[in-house]
Amino acid sequence: MSSVIQNLADNESASITDLNAYMKAVGELARSSAREIARASIGSKNLALEEIAQALLSAKVKLKTANLIDLEAGRANGLSQAMLDRLALSDDRINSMSEGLRQIAALEDPIGKVTDLVSRPSGIRVGRMRVPIGVIGIIYESRPNVTADAAGLCLKSGNASVLRGGSEAFHSNKAITKCIKLGLAKAGLPAETVQIIQTTDRAAVGKMITMPESIDVIIPRGGKGLIERISKDARVPVIKHLDGICHVYIDEFANFKKAIDVSFNSKTQRYGTCNTMETLLIHQSRAKEILDELVPLYEKEGVELRGCERCVSFSSIFKNASEDDWSTEYLAPILSVRLVDSVEMAIDHIEMYSSRHTDSIITQDLSIADRFLREVDSSSVMVNTSTRFADGFEYGLGAEIGISTDKLHARGPVGLEGLTNQKYIVLGDGHIRQ
Amino acid sequence: MSSVIQNLADNESASITDLNAYMKAVGELARSSAREIARASIGSKNLALEEIAQALLSAKVKLKTANLIDLEAGRANGLSQAMLDRLALSDDRINSMSEGLRQIAALEDPIGKVTDLVSRPSGIRVGRMRVPIGVIGIIYESRPNVTADAAGLCLKSGNASVLRGGSEAFHSNKAITKCIKLGLAKAGLPAETVQIIQTTDRAAVGKMITMPESIDVIIPRGGKGLIERISKDARVPVIKHLDGICHVYIDEFANFKKAIDVSFNSKTQRYGTCNTMETLLIHQSRAKEILDELVPLYEKEGVELRGCERCVSFSSIFKNASEDDWSTEYLAPILSVRLVDSVEMAIDHIEMYSSRHTDSIITQDLSIADRFLREVDSSSVMVNTSTRFADGFEYGLGAEIGISTDKLHARGPVGLEGLTNQKYIVLGDGHIRQ
Numbered sequence: 001m002s003s004v005i006q007n008l009a010d011n012e013s014a015s016i017t018d019l020n021a022y023m024k025a026v027g028e029l030a031r032s033s034a035r036e037i038a039r040a041s042i043g044s045k046n047l048a049l050e051e052i053a054q055a056l057l058s059a060k061v062k063l064k065t066a067n068l069i070d071l072e073a074g075r076a077n078g079l080s081q082a083m084l085d086r087l088a089l090s091d092d093r094i095n096s097m098s099e100g101l102r103q104i105a106a107l108e109d110p111i112g113k114v115t116d117l118v119s120r121p122s123g124i125r126v127g128r129m130r131v132p133i134g135v136i137g138i139i140y141e142s143r144p145n146v147t148a149d150a151a152g153l154c155l156k157s158g159n160a161s162v163l164r165g166g167s168e169a170f171h172s173n174k175a176i177t178k179c180i181k182l183g184l185a186k187a188g189l190p191a192e193t194v195q196i197i198q199t200t201d202r203a204a205v206g207k208m209i210t211m212p213e214s215i216d217v218i219i220p221r222g223g224k225g226l227i228e229r230i231s232k233d234a235r236v237p238v239i240k241h242l243d244g245i246c247h248v249y250i251d252e253f254a255n256f257k258k259a260i261d262v263s264f265n266s267k268t269q270r271y272g273t274c275n276t277m278e279t280l281l282i283h284q285s286r287a288k289e290i291l292d293e294l295v296p297l298y299e300k301e302g303v304e305l306r307g308c309e310r311c312v313s314f315s316s317i318f319k320n321a322s323e324d325d326w327s328t329e330y331l332a333p334i335l336s337v338r339l340v341d342s343v344e345m346a347i348d349h350i351e352m353y354s355s356r357h358t359d360s361i362i363t364q365d366l367s368i369a370d371r372f373l374r375e376v377d378s379s380s381v382m383v384n385t386s387t388r389f390a391d392g393f394e395y396g397l398g399a400e401i402g403i404s405t406d407k408l409h410a411r412g413p414v415g416l417e418g419l420t421n422q423k424y425i426v427l428g429d430g431h432i433r434q
Numbered sequence: 435m436s437s438v439i440q441n442l443a444d445n446e447s448a449s450i451t452d453l454n455a456y457m458k459a460v461g462e463l464a465r466s467s468a469r470e471i472a473r474a475s476i477g478s479k480n481l482a483l484e485e486i487a488q489a490l491l492s493a494k495v496k497l498k499t500a501n502l503i504d505l506e507a508g509r510a511n512g513l514s515q516a517m518l519d520r521l522a523l524s525d526d527r528i529n530s531m532s533e534g535l536r537q538i539a540a541l542e543d544p545i546g547k548v549t550d551l552v553s554r555p556s557g558i559r560v561g562r563m564r565v566p567i568g569v570i571g572i573i574y575e576s577r578p579n580v581t582a583d584a585a586g587l588c589l590k591s592g593n594a595s596v597l598r599g600g601s602e603a604f605h606s607n608k609a610i611t612k613c614i615k616l617g618l619a620k621a622g623l624p625a626e627t628v629q630i631i632q633t634t635d636r637a638a639v640g641k642m643i644t645m646p647e648s649i650d651v652i653i654p655r656g657g658k659g660l661i662e663r664i665s666k667d668a669r670v671p672v673i674k675h676l677d678g679i680c681h682v683y684i685d686e687f688a689n690f691k692k693a694i695d696v697s698f699n700s701k702t703q704r705y706g707t708c709n710t711m712e713t714l715l716i717h718q719s720r721a722k723e724i725l726d727e728l729v730p731l732y733e734k735e736g737v738e739l740r741g742c743e744r745c746v747s748f749s750s751i752f753k754n755a756s757e758d759d760w761s762t763e764y765l766a767p768i769l770s771v772r773l774v775d776s777v778e779m780a781i782d783h784i785e786m787y788s789s790r791h792t793d794s795i796i797t798q799d800l801s802i803a804d805r806f807l808r809e810v811d812s813s814s815v816m817v818n819t820s821t822r823f824a825d826g827f828e829y830g831l832g833a834e835i836g837i838s839t840d841k842l843h844a845r846g847p848v849g850l851e852g853l854t855n856q857k858y859i860v861l862g863d864g865h866i867r868q
Contacts, residue, residue, distance in 0.1 A: 039808060120828065120830055129807065216842075255864065261866050360860075373563065373859050375472070380857065385558055385862030390858075406671075408567065411858070423814065425815050426817070426823060427819070431820060431823065432695050
């Protein structure tokens with residue numbers, strides 16, 4: 001390691017001797033800056049985002065130097081090449097982070113919007129005002145760009161944030177956070193609006209998720225293992241999805257071309273994303289025609305096919321699917337395929353095995369489409385559409401901080417609105433209750 | 435106890451030998467009936483509510499007989515007269531329960547409503563559909579009418595419910611549940627849409643709040659102790675408020691008459707409700723004028739006054755408020771009063787001590803009113819209005835299942851909408867992602 005890098009690393013690794021006291025201080029700073037950012041003007045929030053975007057561009061050399069420390073440590077610790085790729089901060093990636101913040105600045109500010117203001121028989125007027133949630137805790141893994149994205153979305157929605165990135169990106173995240181604090185200060189906003197946990201001690205995560213007095217909601221971004229651990233131990237609400245076991249159901253009344261196009265695209269457009277189809281359901285009356293066309297297409301792409309008994313009898317290309325296959329998120333060129341006898345059976349299968357992320361039906365029948373839309377209990381339910389469309393940008397949210405499969409609050413892609421809530425406001429003129 | 439009552443009691447107390455197996459069965463029945471009630475038509479849900487309303491009226495004698503068992507046991511166990519009063523089912527109260535269900539039937543059905551359907555540049559159309567949450571668990575104390583109210587609201591909003599009432603109302607609740615099941619059956623809906631826990635074993639509550647696979651959200655209704663215990667141990671989201679420490683702030687620019695009327699009404703209209711004012715803040719410049727008028731009024735009503743140092747110097751009627759007074763929900767004719775120097779100081783006090791339930795400002799100044807509305811982070815924020823208005827009926831929700839001071843999902847009075855959520859729906863025509 002060069003002496004410059006070593007020096008930087010030393011400066012940034014102030015040792016934290018009392019974790020409890022440190023986390024308490026972080027929490028209190030977050031709470032007090034949350035009050036300030038909640039009442040900040042649209043102009044100052046957007047200025048901060050612009051200044052941070054600029055600071056990232058101006059700090060390219062510093063960012064890449066800090067990133068080198070992480071990359072060297074990662075190589076020394078035997079991180080896989082894929083992990084190292086995710087971790088690396090190139091000029092292009094820094095440009096994208098910066099551009100992402102400018103896009104967030106351009107989004108409509110949700111805060112303060114009053115809706116549903118109505119007069120009541122008593123004479124009072126009652127409405128709802130959109131307000132920030134308060135303090136958002138973000139816990140994430142390797143990619144350092146999440147630091148800028150998450151901080152930007154929380155800032156724009158009037159929330160303070162406490163960020164805890166992966167230890168493998170520790171120095172990169174700290175360098176990015178410096179740019180964020182610089183931008184906040186330039187816009188006259190408290191630097192503690194965004195805080196990053198200054199230790200790689202894993203116990204800090206345990207503290208973060210059990211501080212309801214300081215953190216209002218936790219958003220984990222990472223693998224299923226991380227999210228399961230956090231959900232299990234959290235004492236504050238968690239906005240999350242565990243996995244994406246997404247289905248496409250090709251109905252009896254599907255248009256042939258749409259069925260082929262959507263099934264192929266939902267699986268092969270990208271394998272590692274949570275909105276990729278993992279199980280294809282096909283009405284048995286259409287099985288031969290569909291499989292004759294689809295199987296060679298998947299084969300050509302190298303997609304391994306695992307089928308139900310009836311599928312296997314169609315083509316020797318199918319391996320036998322086990323019960324586990326129906327509840328597995330492959331994130332890989334593997335697809336499980338099942339033939340069903342009716343839309344009911346398709347919905348039953350989805351009810352049993354779907355992770356309630358995204359499920360799509362291919363049909364030309366209006367009543368069946370309507371039934372599927374109403375009865376499938378997933379955060380996104382689609383008709384004649386590739387599951388790959390399930391994300392905040394495609395839905396017009398402008399950005400997303402994650403996707404929720406929870407039953408309360410935000411469901412589906414979570415953008416700025418999911419980082420806010422509504423309180424009631426009541427306007428009277430000396431009204432008293434009789 | 436008469437033999438008739440004894441007989442009824444015996445019949446209704448089937449012993450549950452394996453609590454885990456019993457709760458698992460309840461959970462599975464709830465989950466499967468949730469699917470059916472979610473897709474039930476508006477007509478059949480309203481018919482069920484009508485039939486239940488009628489069944490309650492037809493079962494008056496049975497309901498009162500079951501209630502007698504509870505009342506006799508309550509007296510034997512030394513319940514206070516106030517508790518016994520709350521427990522008692524009179525003809526009037528049965529009529530009110532029945533009427534309440536008819537009112538719920540008359541409310542607009544929120545389910546299936548599609549909003550914000552927009553076309554996206556890709557060609558897909560994206561909107562949001564309002565859907566039930568799934569299975570709601572309600573845990574409550576003595577009043578048996580909660581059984582009918584809660585079941586009715588869950589039913590109308592397309593949710594299955596699992597009810598656990600206070601053990602002191604066990605037989606009354608079972609008798610009411612019989613009427614509910616009768617009504618559901620008459621409307622062709624599954625009787626297990628509403629289930630009541632058939633045991634007074636306290637361990638059943640511990641199970642209920644840790645069954646995320648069967649219950650999606652818990653709504654506790656009762657004292658602070660109950661709600662704290664539930665929140666602490668729950669493994670599913672809880673919609674709740676712990677207490678109502680509500681403030682009225684009389685600003686420098688308050689209209690005198692409105693200040694007096696609202697302060698008096700907020701405290702004295704009812705003492706035991708969560709939206710009753712517990713602390714009055716007064717701008718010091720108006721203190722003499724306001725206190726000269728208000729103190730005799732409160733005195734006449736027997737309201738004990740506890741004041742800050744400056745208050746005490748105004749009148750010997752004030753006792754010295756301790757630090758604890760500012761964070762105490764009296765639910766009694768006691769009021770703490772503090773003089774402040776500015777709206778900032780009032781907001782700071784509220785930020786520190788409010789339970790984020792309901793806080794009101796009295797002012798004629800538009801900018802100050804606007805600031806208070808934006809910056810006070812409570813579920814209801816009011817201008818020139820008595821805090822006693824903070825409830826679902828007054829806000830036009832038609833009914834309420836509780837009041838939430840949570841930061842996510844429903845905030846403030848929770849009516850039918852708070853028992854639902856929105857999923858994304860996506861309509862394409864064979865659209866694939868590029």
